[in-house]
Amino acid sequence: RTLPLAIYSAVAAGDMKEAGDYVLILVVFSFFAVMCIDVLGGKK
Structure with a gap:
């Protein structure tokens, strides 16, 4: 499960604390x- 899907699932389940943590x-x-x-890219 990817992080965006975990956020979506938490919001859909109404678990805003978990969604906020993600x-x-x-x-x-x-x-x-x-x-x-x-x-790492350095400044030009």
Whole structure:
């Protein structure tokens, strides 16, 4: 099960706490992925 599907399933089940936790994980992961791309990509 992918993270977006887990978020959808949690919202559909009415479990906003679990959905919020998944969203937080997704946002933090995305932030670090963008930061890593910026650092590893180098500045021109």
